[in-house]
Structures are given as C-alpha cells and as structure tokens.
Amino acid sequence: MLQAIIKKGKVLAEEVPSPILSKGEVLIEVSYSCISAGTELKSVGNSGENLLMRAMKQPDNLKKVIDLAKAQGIAKAFSKVQQKVKYGTPTGYSNAGVVIAVGDGVTNFQVGDKVAAAGAGIANHAEYVVVPQNLVIEVPKGLDLKLASTVTLGGIAMQGVRRADLRMGEYGVVVGAGILGLLTLQFLKNSGVRTIVSDIDENRLKIAQELGADMVVNPAKDDLVKAVTNFTGGNGTDAVIFTAATPSSEPLSDAFKTCKKKGRVILVGVSGMEIKREDIYQKELDFKISTSYGPGRYDRKYEDLGHDYPYAYVRWTENRNMAEYLRQLGEGKVKLDLLINKVFPIDQAEEAYGSLQGPDKPIIVLLSYSPKEDKGAFARVTVNPEFSSRKGVLNVALVGAGSFATAMHLPNMERMKDKYALYAVVNRTGHKGKSVATHFGAKYATSNIYDVLTDDEVDLVFITTQHKDHAALVLKSLQAGKHVFVEKPLATNQEDLDKIVTFYNDGSNSKKPFLLTGFNRRFSKHAQEINEHTKNRINPLYVSYRINAGFKAASDAIHEHGGRVVGEVCHFIDLISFLTNAPLVSISVDKINPTNDQVRKDDNIAIVLKYQDGSVGNLQYFSVGNKNYQKENLEVHYDGKTIIMDDFKKLTGYGLKVKELTSKVSEKGQYEELLYMHEAITNGNWAITLEDMAQTTRATFMIQNN
Template identity: 35%
Template structure:
C-alpha cells in the first residue's frame, strides 16, 4: 500500500510503498476514503523538516533538552548516533481521516466490515491507504454524513475540547484569535452554543469566511476593528473567553487576549503560539489561563488509546472518542458546516505535490482533503443522482373563471422585499383588493396595513387560510418557512405566490408537490421574475428560434453581505445560492426552452464564489458564475446567449443587444436605454399572476418548470459535496 512519509533530516516528502498493517485485537483495519491535511500542525512539521540543524534546534527546544540529557547520560558518540538515526528515518504524516472498515479485530463488536468510521491519532489515522485503528480512536459515522465531511472528525474534536475548556455559557462573548482550520471550527461550535464570537486574523478572506459561518464580527488584530467590535458587544467590559488558535512566533495573540478579556475571564490555548505572558496584565485581571490537550481526556494515555480501556462516563463525561462522536453528530445535524472550509481536494497520488504547493504558498487553503483511489473509482461508477419529483395533480383542473370583481389577496410577511418590490405594484391596482396581511408581530402588520391599504391585519395565519373570500396568498417570509406555508395554503385551496426559494431541501419540495396531489390544487407561482423583464423578453423574441445547441453565460456579481444579514444563517435559511440561485437557473431554462438534466458545481476556496454548469437535453449548456468578491461598481447581472451565429447580450436589465451573422451580412439591434430604474419583471409577473387567478387560466410558469428549477438549485449543494456532476433523474 502507499503512505505519505517525510525524512525529518533532509525534509524529503515521499509517497512510499509500505507493507499493509495487520489487524490486531482491540481495533479495526480501515481503508481510507478521505484524509485531512491540517494546514497548521502538519505544515509546521513539514516546514521544520526543511530547516537547517540549527533551525530545527531553535524550533524544538524541548528536544534539544532531551539531547543534552542524553549526552550527560550516554556520552556524545552514542547520543549522536541515536539522534542522527532518528532524524534520518521516515516519519508518517496525518491524523484525521474517514474510511471503511475492512477487517475487525478480536474484542471489537460495535462495528463490522463495510461500516464507515472516522479515525483519529497521529499514529493510527495517517495519510495511508490502510490503517489499523484501536477501538477508542474511531467512531461510527452517522447515517447521511458524507465521508469527506466525517474526515474532519479529529480536528473537530480538537476544537470541541478547546471550547469545553473555555466553559462557555449561553449569551457570553468570545474572542477567537487565529481563523485557520481550528479557529473556524471553534467559531462555529461557539455560535452553535449561543455564544457571540469576534474573530481576529490578518487574512481578510478568513475573516469573511468566519463571518459567513456565524461570527458577529472579524478583523485584523492589528487594526481597531476587533477592539471596537468587542467593546460594542460587551459594553466595554471585555470578552468572557479568548481562544488562542494561532501559531507562529509572535507574542501578539497573548497580549491581545489580555487587553480584550474581561476581569477574571478565561484564556484557552488550543494552538501552538508563543506564550510569554505579560505578567502585570494577566495578574491585574486575574485571568484564568487554560490549556486544551488535543482531542480530549485519554490523549497520550496508552491504556486508553492502545489498550481500549475507557474512562467511566460518570467520572469523565467527554473522552477522545466521545468528543469524536459528538462532533460527527453536530456535523450530521447541520449545527457545524465543514464544506465551506474545504479549499482543495487532491487525489492521493498527488499528495507530495500538494504538500509542496502548500509549503510554497502556491495553494492557499484552510483545509485540504486527500481522496483515495477507491473513493474516486466509486464516484466514477456511481455519480450522484437527484430525482426531480413528478408533478401529480390527481385530477386537478384549472380554477373556474371568476365573476367580475376584485381579486382578494392576503400577504403572509411584510418585510423589505414585500414592501419595496411587490406591494407597490399591487396597491391601488384595478381589480385587486388587499384583504389581509399576516405578520408575526402586530406592529409590522399595522404598518403594512397603513401604507398599502390592507383591509385587515392579523397574526393568525389559520384564520386567513380559512377565509373563503381570500382568492390568493402571497408567501413572502424567510426562506426556511416557504415550503411549509406554501403547502398549507395549497391544502386550503388558495392560489399561492411564494417568493424564491420554493424549498430548501428535497423533502420540502416533495412535500409541496404532495400537497398538490392531495388537494388537486396546482395554482402555484414562484417569484422567478426575470423571465418577465421587458428587455429580456424582447431580446428573446428578436433572437428567434434556434436550430442548434446554445451556450449561455450568466455572471452574477452578487457582492458581499452586510454584517448581521439573515442570509448568513445558513444552518436555518440555507446557503445564499440556495436562496437566490433559482432566479438565474429559471432565466437560463426559460431562454433555452428546457429544463436542465445535470448540474455541476465548483466553489472557490475561502468564499462563496460558485461556478454552476447546467446541461440541457439538446446539448445546450448554461454557466452561472455567482461571485461575491467582485467590485461593487460593476453591474450585478450580465448575460450572453450564443447560438446559430447570433449573440444576445443583456447588461444588467438596463440595455440589451443582439448581434447576427446572416448570409455574410452583419446585423445589430440595440435597445434604447431604460429611462427609469432597472425593470427586472416584478410588475409584469404580478400582473400575469393576478390575471391567472381572475380568469382561472394557466399559471404564468408551468408547475413542472418550477419543480425542475428548484431541484436543480438543490443539486448545486449535492454537487459541491461530491465534486462531480449531479444527474437530475426525471427531468423533462
């Protein structure tokens, strides 16, 4: 089998052929699926190996002390031979992986061959195709948790043990210094515990990532931003805990900890940074300095790690293994999201080159995974498939034509989008009556009633759904509630207009379509307004019918979110692309007159930039570049459609143009520049919906198309997790 090794004397890295380990009693033989490079700990070891002998001595004074003691005991010649022999040997790398149990040793009864397990230990969870792992250093992977995510188990346990040492309590404020891999995980664990987090790191991309994953604010420790955030969140008292997750030789982290920690606060050292404690500062505040020992109780105890002797849970609640299992559970339940931390996935055969790129700075990463050959082969053999739920109407028929009279609308939600983009087009419109607005707080409902002329305002949704005079319900709430509210309104027999997204999970989408089948009510519209934009509609008409496949490019310069935006709550509201990506997929599908049959998505490391490639039945493709790191002054949306010697270009819904090569002649159409603000189609979309409700005619967008677009949006998440295209089974 192959294993990554390093010669500490020369610094040489190699992928070495070594014997397969035996399966000893008290453990299991595990075939690796993914192993994780700890870009802090492992790169420090790799860098040290490349130093001169003097440099090695300076970096490891603890080892120098052992050498001096050996000289005193055994003499210089014997000590020299011993040290050189140890240095000039191959040593392993790695300590966090996920794999499949290949063989079970005697005395093990909690797993069987074929089970997926996460493994820990710098002697047992190595970057190797096979590892023997003792019982207390592995944990079964919960159902549904991807192997690449379970590979974070060990580093997650390190972060979890650090948080436990801090004894954080609900409502406290913590400072995390160093936003590398451990710091990012500590931030998420604290946030999940109800602790507000301020992060400090000189890298702005890591600061932005931590904010997206839950931190209240982050900044460069050398700037005033961190100090200001701490003062604002704590009323000037200082944070309750500081977590040192930084490395290097600077003493700045411990000095910053003393300055920003409250009186009698706690400082927890998780990383390996310089610890020259400024005595006066720590003494005057009586700071409690604590160390977090790796993965938790049991670490470095051979009876626990090698012999499998567990500590009684009544005396030691959280051991290494229990920490490992706990972290896997948190990831499986979505309380911790490790996918945004994955900067790069490399094939195991490229391990040496990957280390070189990391060491030289060519590859900047928070976390890097090795994918092993068997895992790659499985992916090629069984690419992910996401089924587009079939739309079954159970005898549903178009709603009967209404008698003359206004269409009575109820709104569930009256937030910023509803009050700025929808209600202004409906208030005062002929043939429309705003019946009732439903909000969670009485005052917001009263405000909407006053501004837009609703006949009534309430917090009772059931009363509105039971009101037979209400013709249609608008669902304009936060993303996590869309599917359930839509389902209830459909079952109540109402026509429904729901803002995007229709659903955040496959189960939610299936639930909405099940409500259609159960009720026979298919009167549903999702707020995909761009297909109704006047410029885009005229451009499509001028482009005309296609005879061959098309290529479409859609650049979305989404920009960064403001601090505190609820879009950042990905654990409850889904990713940002899940929330608004349906807009762009729907627009592409409408322009190409088809629904996608496969989705391939890749993400840029350290941010939310995505490239999404959609493939259509006739061979057409659409590439959506969804970026958050562009210049604010650049247009938000630009689109190019190319086919049959024609190019249609849309410039941010302000101007459209068409270039045509026809019979040797070149023609060009350019729209007049819109005299007012950008028209992205909301008014025309609402007019079409109201007309369909009034007349009983078809909904503006077929339900099958809404389901296909939603499924394709959900497939982006699946594709990012697997790194391969996702087939949309059942797509039209």
C-alpha cells in the same frame, strides 16, 4: 500500500508494507485523510533544517540523543539520528474510511462499518491504518467520508469550546480564523454565544461572516481590544479561545486585554508565552490550556489499551467529543463547504502540501485513496532486489524493528558480514520496517511474519518485539524449522514456556533448530574473565549483584506482561547461574513496603538464590536509587579472593590477578552473543542450554508471583 512520509523538507508518497492488526485495534481502508495545515507544515519545515537547527528547536530530542551516546557510544547515536533524517517520518492524524478487520476484544465495530479515526502517528495519511478502538468513531449514516475525515480537528476545536464553558447569550472571541477557529466559531454559534472572530486574513474573515460571526476584526487594521470593548458594551468578552499559531506574545496579550473581569483565555493553538502580569492580575483572569481532543488524550490506558472513562463522571472524552462533532456535521449544524478547498490523490501528496504553502493558502486540503481489490497484497515490499545469499553467512529475518535492535544488534551484525546478513525485516508498522531494511541492505520488508517463516532463504529469525509476543513468535519460528534468537524474556508466563520446552522434548528424533535467549551478560568479556577464575574454585561462590535499575512511573508499559522482574531481572539471574554453573534449588524474595503509589514493590526487591553446589547469589534490584549512580555492580567472592565488576566498564581482582578490562561505555556482551549464536548454529553447540534458559525464566515467574 502508499503512505505520506515527511523527508528533508518535503512530503512524499512512498510504497511501504501495510500495517498488521493487533488486539483492541481496528484495520481501516482509508478513503480520505485531512492535512493539518498548522502541525504538519511545521514538521515539514523542521525536517528541511540542518541537524544543528533542529537540535536547538527540539532540546528534548537532543537530550535523548546525548543519553544514547552515553549508553552506547557516539557512533551508534549518530547513526540513529542519520537514519531518522534520511528515511523520514510518517505524518497525519485524521482520516476516514471503511473497516476491513477488527482485532480481538473489539466489539463496537464490524467489517464494512464506515468510521473516522484520530491519533498522531496512528491515523496516518496512508491507504491502510491500524487504530486503537477508542480512537475510532462510527460515522453517522449519510455523512460523506470526505467530511468525516476532519474528525480530529473537530475534536480539538470542540474541546477548546468545552474548556471555555460559555453559555447562551455570553460573548466569545476567537483569535485565528484557520480551520480550528472556523470550527470553533460554528460550535459557539450553535450554543447561542455572541461571537467575534479576529484574523489578519481578509478572505478568512469573510468566511467567518458567512458562517455567522457577529463581528470580525482584522487586528492589522483595527484595534481588537477597542472593538471588543465597544461590542460588549464596555464590559469585555466572557472568554477568548485562542486558535492561532504565532511565536509572538502580543496576540495573547491582546486576548487578555479583551476579557471582562473574571474572564478566561483558552489556549488551543500556539503562542509566545511572555505573559505580562498586568494583563491578567487586576481582572483576575483565568488562563487555561485545552489538550488536544479531550479527556483520554495522552493517557495510554485509554488510547492504547481501550479503557474508557465512566460516562457519569467524564461526560466528554476525546472519543465522545469527536462523535458529537460528526453528529453535528451529519445534521448540517457544522458546515465545511467553504473550508475544504482541494482534494489530491495520495500519490500527489507533495503537490497537496505545496498548495498549503502558496500565497492563496487553502483552509482544508484532503488526500483521497482509491479502494483496492486485494486487501492483503501489500504486506511485503522489496527494497534490495540485488540481494544475494552467501555460503556460510546466515540470512537473518529481524522481527520487530525497535530502537534497541537498530542501534545495537544490527550494527553488530554489520561488523560480522562474514557471519550474518540481514535478509528481511518484519515490523507491524510498514514505514519503520522499510526504513530499517533499506538502511541495512535487507532484501525486503514485510508486516506479515509468515512471509519469512515460509521463505527457504531465511536461516535465523531474530525476535525483538514486545515481550508479550516473544513466546508465540518463538514457537511459530521453531515449528517452521528456523533457528531463533529472541531478546529476553523467553516467555512471560509458565504456559507459554511449557509449550517451547515441549517442542524440544516431544520424543521425536528429528533434528531441532537452535534457540538462544538474549541473556547477553554471560557472554561479555567481563563475565568470561570472571568465569575463567571461578570455574576451578574449591568452595562455593558468594555473589552479590546490585542493580540500580532507574525509576519508571507506575503507568509505564514496562510493568506489564511480567513487569521488570520477568523482563529485566532474568538477565541478572542468568549471569549468576552462569558463574555458579549449578542448578538453582531455592529462591527467597523480599520487597519494600512503599508508603504511597509513587514507588512499586515489584521493582524494589531483594532476592537470594541458592544453588545445588552451595553457592549463594544475593541480588538487589531497585528503582529508588539516584540515576547518576552506576547501574550495575557485581561482586564475586570465593576461596579468599574477590572480583569486582563495575557496570561492565571495569574489572578488578583482589587476591588474584585478572585481565585488565576498561572501557568508557558499558560492554554487556551483545556483540559476543552473536558470535556464540553463529558458533551454535554452525557447529551444533548450544550457546545456552535449554534447561538454563527455562530455569532462569521459571525463576522470574516465582519471584514475580511471590
């Protein structure tokens, strides 16, 4: 499918795999999408700047890069930034089209429904999009999808009007006569508000007059404050809705000055934020922010998981705001005839964005899409037709092109070109999959897992998706005869784990593919060195393992599908089990009792593991510690000897001499585990036994359910 991509100061239509539908989502064949002249043009401009300028403008992103460099090294951090710059980012957040499929749990929509959709990074400029159900709105009968594609902008403008809370007969000033300002004007007029519009563009002021503005003011020619004061009989306006985008603080200062005592200013757009106390203090003004489309925005439970707010308590959610906008459009109470200037087909995306930067800037530009006969023919895109399989080298299909896989596993594979070759990339969003496939030289990218499962050239399926999908993908891949590497955890529930174990223990004599779960710590140089000393011990081990895991908010997705115990603690149980080399016979668990909801019980736990040989593992996993303290500390005590491992950076022995291992970054065995995986597939020796992987996974279920 074609999708608009921002890349190096331009917007280009690129062929990418179509997205894959998941639970709670709606698959839409897009008919029209609306370009946001403000937000998107800013992103286009930023993409054309050098890295230094971008870093200065985006300090939060710079901090992320610095943190990545500290954790994984400068080279990997720089490589990740280069990928982002080179391959660009998808754009768009407002479109309309026809439903062609719905995911499990979706009951409000069915195939054939005409809908509009919202969401940055979701409702993209693309021929097909997958959108969570709470960000999809049914289009009223008779409403042109061309008009409905502006739904997101309508929702933003409507939320600003709701925040202003203006009543019939009151005065309202709209600063900025772009799309948001002109929609705001119409909402205010529909509510009986006497409305003044301010802008420095005379053409847009003329449109505002035609749409019913009671007065228009060009602040470049006339004094806005005086004009508003005169129009309101010397009292000032009840509220200002600021929809302009400017780095200057002066327009905002003027907005305050136009207000009556106890008035209010609502910031919908962008402004310089040097607020003068004298502008707001004497009149006791309220300054409010309007957050995007309304309640539910930036709430993951609402947007991604489909949890609605009770109608009686939250009358206007973002979905209900956008539905009301479409209703008013359908009834002709909001008019876009004067606002939609141009429509370009998606393959002319560059020209469409270019038109917004010319001297006669249009207010609304749309992209159009032609319906396709075959809705399922766009999952796969070939990026390297010259790819050639090599003898002795494993062809890898990466499933899930997330940040860890692209920053850690794939660079490690590149260092082992004699052992691994990235052959295919499977990802639910097409652009990311294609970018990764191109960067690392894969033959193709796809969003359909069956493309790789039925491809005889694929030797190893490398699964790095969300935890909840691991077990199902493992089983499908094994049943297809593919060797499998899966990042931890192997499964998130006992039923799924049992299915994988049953696959191997079905009584058949057929040769089964190999499986490795990414319990990488046991393969690290530090763990291997410790094991060299402890494997010949006389008495059992006493192991103390402390993990300063770092705080995660209660709403973070990391707590779902088994949480941090199933998803992270498995690492540490596996390492202790590796060192004891004995079956686990009992588990004791205790958790803290927090006094409020800021801290969770299940990521502040003390675990005692007892092994058949008498060894004891004492594991302390907590999130209440300070982030500047080291993350992991392992102490192994036995036979009058002690070995200390500090955060996989340093190894120290007491009562014995250990190999000197020091490094600036933690070396946790991700590179070495790939060596062991290759050895297992090549020579038939499992890197970790199935029983060990199952034992560790079962242990996490017991701890989580304790």
